[in-house]
């Protein structure tokens with residue numbers, strides 16, 4: 001679906017509390033165009049809990065539940081059960097949570113809902129940190145990135161969340177990025193067409209947390225995908241397909257770029273370049289990216305069941 005053909009109606013209203021250039025609001029606009037009004041969102045503590053504005057006003061034109069940090073998936077299960085009892089099985093139930101609420105504190109609730117087969121869509125907007133509370137590290141923060149709890153750069157690599165999700169054998173799991181709205185829209189539409197648990201993770205470059213100019217959110221997201229630092233793919237009933245620029249990288253039609261192309265313009269990585277270039281840590285980031293792509297190729301080739 002081309003952007004010009006997407007529904008014109010906005011279900012996330014302007015004048016909300018998002019920062020300028022906020023990736024969460026960009027992604028929400030797109031996903032709500034795909035989902036339409038027949039949707040209930042459940043949102044745990046995260047930036048979007050603020051974006052939805054202060055009571056009694058709201059920036060959403062659909063019902064939204066503001067839930068506790070760890071409860072995105074379990075609240076979705078409850079909403080779905082309640083709607084089913086009312087004969088409203090056609091309502092889209094969507095959990096929308098940050099990476100902290102997904103990779104970390106909400107992980108067991110997510111696992112439970114996936115295992116129970118809850119018929120819902122879980123969407124994680126991944127800005128790779130706990131941004132709402134002042135940019136602390138999360139399980140999604142990349143190696144070498146600075147946060148307020150990893151000042152000199154995180155010393156661990158990010159968690160393989162898609163691998164964990166995939167291990168639940170759900171009908172549909174996909175990655176996306178705010179810089180590719182058509183791809184995101186199509187993935188939400190595909191998720192809506194299936195029954196059972198569906199999971200979508202969106203890379204969401206955050207200007208204040210990653211330290212880049214607010215006008216560059218889309219550019220930074222595009223750089224992530226084109227450099228190979230973030231892969232676009234979907235896992236449909238166990239079959240993995242790569243999309244957009246990631247397909248060309250997977251098939252080696254386009255080479256992986258130096259990781260520097262991705263990290264150079266983000267202040268959160270400046271300690272890798274100043275006061276002097278940290279060759280070891282830049283090389284480790286590059287090596288991890290190459291390990292990820294080796295794994296993707298083995299998965300697609302059917303040699304490895306894990307993602």
Ligand SMILES: Cc1ncc(C[n+]2csc(CCOP(=O)(O)OP(=O)(O)O)c2C)c(N)n1
Nearest residue numbers: 045046047069098099100101129130131132
């Ligand atoms: C049990 C609990 N612990 C801590 C908090 C404080 N808290 C609210 S939002 C948040 C960070 C959320 O991070 P993430 O899920 O990545 O969303 P983002 O803020 O990045 O949008 C934290 C730690 C809380 N609300 N509840």
Ligand code: SF4
Nearest residue numbers: 018019022047131206
């Ligand atoms: S901190 Fe980042 S994710 Fe949160 S509202 Fe601002 S731009 Fe959006």
Ligand SMILES: [Mg+2]
Nearest residue numbers: 098099129130
């Ligand atoms: Mg976050």
